[in-house]
Amino acid sequence: MKKNTGKKDHFIDMSFEPTTIKNPLKMDDSIAANYRGYVTLDPNKDFILNDKIGKILENSCPTHAITYQKDDLKINLDNGKCILCGNCQVKSPELIKITNKFDLAKKRRDDLIETFSMSVPFGKTYDELGKELKNKIDKIFGRSLAIREIDAGSCNGCEIEINALNNPIYDIERYGITFVASPRHADILLVTGPPSKNMERALKIAYDSTPNPKLVIAVGACACSGGIFGNNYATTGGIDNIVPVNVYIPGCPPRPQALLYGILMAINKSGFA
Amino acid sequence: MNHKETTKKYYLELEKFDSDLKKLESNNELHLSLNDPYQLHDLCEFLKKNFELRLLSIICSDEQKLNGKFKIRHIFGSDVDDFFLFVISSIDSSHIYFPSIYDVFPSSILYEREINDMFGLIAKENPNIKPLILHDFPNDVFPLRKNFKLNNIVQGNLKQFEFTPITGEGVCEIPVGPIHAGIIEPGHFRFSVVGETIINLETRLGYTHKGIEKLAESMPINDVVFLSERISGDESVANSVAFCQAVEKIAQLTIPKKAQQIRLLFAELERIYNHFGTMGGILADIGFPYGASRLNILKEQMMQLNEKLSGSRILFGINQIGGVKANITDEMLTCIHYVLDDAFQTFEKTFDLLKSNSSVMDRLRNTGIIEKQTARDFGLVGISSRCIGIETDARHTHPYGYYPSINLKQKTPRETMEHQVELQKQIGDVLSRFMNRVNDLRQSKNIIDSITTMENDELSIQMNGELTPYSSGLGYTESHRGETLHWVMIGEHNSIFRYKIRTASFSNWPIIEHAVLNNIVADFPVINKSFDFSYSGNDL
Numbered sequence: 001m002k003k004n005t006g007k008k009d010h011f012i013d014m015s016f017e018p019t020t021i022k023n024p025l026k027m028d029d030s031i032a033a034n035y036r037g038y039v040t041l042d043p044n045k046d047f048i049l050n051d052k053i054g055k056i057l058e059n060s061c062p063t064h065a066i067t068y069q070k071d072d073l074k075i076n077l078d079n080g081k082c083i084l085c086g087n088c089q090v091k092s093p094e095l096i097k098i099t100n101k102f103d104l105a106k107k108r109r110d111d112l113i114e115t116f117s118m119s120v121p122f123g124k125t126y127d128e129l130g131k132e133l134k135n136k137i138d139k140i141f142g143r144s145l146a147i148r149e150i151d152a153g154s155c156n157g158c159e160i161e162i163n164a165l166n167n168p169i170y171d172i173e174r175y176g177i178t179f180v181a182s183p184r185h186a187d188i189l190l191v192t193g194p195p196s197k198n199m200e201r202a203l204k205i206a207y208d209s210t211p212n213p214k215l216v217i218a219v220g221a222c223a224c225s226g227g228i229f230g231n232n233y234a235t236t237g238g239i240d241n242i243v244p245v246n247v248y249i250p251g252c253p254p255r256p257q258a259l260l261y262g263i264l265m266a267i268n269k270s271g272f273a
Numbered sequence: 274m275n276h277k278e279t280t281k282k283y284y285l286e287l288e289k290f291d292s293d294l295k296k297l298e299s300n301n302e303l304h305l306s307l308n309d310p311y312q313l314h315d316l317c318e319f320l321k322k323n324f325e326l327r328l329l330s331i332i333c334s335d336e337q338k339l340n341g342k343f344k345i346r347h348i349f350g351s352d353v354d355d356f357f358l359f360v361i362s363s364i365d366s367s368h369i370y371f372p373s374i375y376d377v378f379p380s381s382i383l384y385e386r387e388i389n390d391m392f393g394l395i396a397k398e399n400p401n402i403k404p405l406i407l408h409d410f411p412n413d414v415f416p417l418r419k420n421f422k423l424n425n426i427v428q429g430n431l432k433q434f435e436f437t438p439i440t441g442e443g444v445c446e447i448p449v450g451p452i453h454a455g456i457i458e459p460g461h462f463r464f465s466v467v468g469e470t471i472i473n474l475e476t477r478l479g480y481t482h483k484g485i486e487k488l489a490e491s492m493p494i495n496d497v498v499f500l501s502e503r504i505s506g507d508e509s510v511a512n513s514v515a516f517c518q519a520v521e522k523i524a525q526l527t528i529p530k531k532a533q534q535i536r537l538l539f540a541e542l543e544r545i546y547n548h549f550g551t552m553g554g555i556l557a558d559i560g561f562p563y564g565a566s567r568l569n570i571l572k573e574q575m576m577q578l579n580e581k582l583s584g585s586r587i588l589f590g591i592n593q594i595g596g597v598k599a600n601i602t603d604e605m606l607t608c609i610h611y612v613l614d615d616a617f618q619t620f621e622k623t624f625d626l627l628k629s630n631s632s633v634m635d636r637l638r639n640t641g642i643i644e645k646q647t648a649r650d651f652g653l654v655g656i657s658s659r660c661i662g663i664e665t666d667a668r669h670t671h672p673y674g675y676y677p678s679i680n681l682k683q684k685t686p687r688e689t690m691e692h693q694v695e696l697q698k699q700i701g702d703v704l705s706r707f708m709n710r711v712n713d714l715r716q717s718k719n720i721i722d723s724i725t726t727m728e729n730d731e732l733s734i735q736m737n738g739e740l741t742p743y744s745s746g747l748g749y750t751e752s753h754r755g756e757t758l759h760w761v762m763i764g765e766h767n768s769i770f771r772y773k774i775r776t777a778s779f780s781n782w783p784i785i786e787h788a789v790l791n792n793i794v795a796d797f798p799v800i801n802k803s804f805d806f807s808y809s810g811n812d813l
């Protein structure tokens with residue numbers, strides 16, 4: 001076999017050996033902007049879902065990929081059924097966008113269904129977050145994550161929401177999270193309050209008695225910065241002035257979903273993974 | 274009787290004590306200025322003998338800038354008439370003592386300790402003048418004096434605090450807190466036990482002290498509304514309404530009917546979601562998770578309703594001075610009725626089940642009993658007082674806002690009598706507090722049900738111009754814990770000169786030390802929960 005020396009030959013090489021040409025069309029791997037990749041539910045800021053739009057969308061789809069749930073004001077879009085005709089986008093461009101992306105493959109059939117609901121317009125639902133969290137906890141912590149809550153002088157608003165995580169609606173235990181009675185049993189400290197001076201010592205002791213590796217999550221505006229109480233003679237202006245903080249969850253108070261999201265982020269960020 | 278006649282009645286009596294006292298009337302308040310602070314003790318004895326008055330609060334303020342003196346205002350209130358009595362004494366700043374009235378009104382002990390901490394004035398005869406609110410603070414730091422700046426960094430010799438030692442054969446001490454096992458606020462409990470039985474309890478609170486009263490003095494008056502919501506997160510409506518009412522009183526604003534109505538609706542919704550929560554807590558503490566779960570679901574249902582109505586699950590951001598920010602339309606009102614009907618159906622079913630469950634009733638009955646006299650001495654309010662048959666309810670005795678306009682079904686004489694008998698039967702245990710919560714819930718539902726259409730006017734009106742410097746006003750509401758008082762004194766340029774908050778928790782906390790006596794340690798959580806104290810509302 002003749003070796004390609006890279007030298008320019010005066011004679012034309014007439015052999016019929018296979019040759020490959022790099023990039024014969026002289027194009028990069030980009031996808032046309034108007035390629036119909038898949039349909040997503042990406043509402044404009046002021047989009048409001050009502051009965052009328054819901055019905056129109058449902059009827060616009062030739063393969064019935066779109067369903068409208070009247071009672072909870074929800075639109076479900078099954079990408080497994082969608083043939084990318086674009087009808088729906090014509091009917092409601094405020095909600096439906098066709099992207100030119102293709103990264104849609106999912107391991108489970110159900111995951112191909114996308115939902116838009118008026119009450120959770122952006123982001124993930126509590127359940128989706130919880131499931132994600134559970135997977136992580138299964139892997140990293142051997143199925144159970146222990147949290148110790150410490151109130152370092154909050155107004156008790158944040159406690160109401162943390163307590164709500166334990167009620168039968170949010171039931172955080174089903175994702176493998178338990179609130180424990182002692183910092184010595186905890187992986188995570190969930191701290192609220194602008195830490196008051198009077199709680200400073202107790203907070204330090206609790207932090208020191210938590211075994212390593214540990215994570216600290218500051219919950220609420222108070223814990224993040226001192227909140228409305230700021231830094232005065234009786235407060236210290238944020239948990240991170242007392243103990244190191246891994247994740248900040250703002251809000252006054254943050255709702256249960258936000259708490260779950262923050263816990264998830266703490267685990268993702270941690271060196272545990 | 275209108276305000277004028279009521280005040281007159283008291284006025285005439287008081288003249289018998291000393292006709293020289295300077296007296297000032299306004300609305301339902303009568304202000305007496307004492308010439309000599311040491312008259313106070315005699316006056317209190319006179320009050321005790323002649324009237325049925327309760328000590329509501331003792332307010333100190335540093336008015337050295339104005340007249341070189343500290344002013345101490347003792348506020349008394351009646352549980353029958355719509356009447357408040359302010360007794361004002363001036364303390365020279367060179368003389369740091371003021372008379373204690375603990376032997377006439379024992380509830381004064383806590384207020385006097387508070388004044389000692391925050392102003393450095395000493396109630397001479399008070400036998401228990403330990404630090405109350407400031408823990409790791411130096412001895413010579415008095416945050417509420419005007420020469421103390423909000424951001425002062427405090428250094429120096431620290432205050433000492435010692436628990437009263439209880440000794441004897443077989444007496445053990447159990448220290449608990451400040452961080453507790455559950456998801457609750459911080460506080461320290463020092464139990465002395467013999468075997469399982471608690472023979473003494475000393476509480477130490479103040480861990481959540483955030484300097485709210487001092488902070489308010491440096492904030493624009495409209496922002497203080499946000500601060501007042503955060504005195505205790507679950508009492509946000511009650512506290513912010515009390516603050517707004519105090520300022521509106523000073524500004525002589527009459528807020529629109531609709532705003533009053535919305536305040537009332539949110540106040541009652543707040544009561545409902547919290548009572549569900551507390552009752553759930555009580556059941557959790559006695560190990561009856563089925564009931565606890567049921568009630569917690571109801572609480573969550575109410576909190577979701579809160580969010581739909583106001584944008585906040587715990588009703589933050591509703592009030593402003595001059596009215597409200599959150600609207601309730603007629604459709605929303607229908608929605609409220611609908612959700613409440615649904616929730617109360619479940620509630621009544623759950624309640625029936627609880628009543629017929631002997632293991633629940635057994636744990637609640639005869640647990641954590643309080644005495645009527647002790648309750649009177651400490652000036653308990655709200656459920657904690659009603660559980661022993663003392664009726665205190667600011668909504669009835671001092672009707673405010675929209676409460677006078679709602680017309681509930683009048684009680685027939687027979688029902689009134691039955692009610693009186695019912696009151697006599699209250700024995701002050703956990704069960705009677707539980708049952709009183711049920712009554713309170715039903716009453717709240719009736720109040721909300723009685724509103725069928727929303728008034729048709731504005732949400733708020735503007736406060737114009739500057740408020741008169743150094744004028745003051747008292748705002749009061751009934752939170753789900755009981756009577757809540759906010760006293761505001763305006764400074765120059767619409768600033769706040771002094772903001773004194775007295776939540777129901779502050780009045781009610783001392784009773785826990787008595788309620789647990791002769792109970793076993795394991796019953797402490799349920800007794801504590803049955804009173805439903807707020808730590809943050811106490812420590813400020």
Ligand code: SF4
Nearest residue numbers: 154155157220221222
């Ligand atoms: S962040 Fe808000 S709700 Fe949480 S403790 Fe602070 S003031 Fe209360």
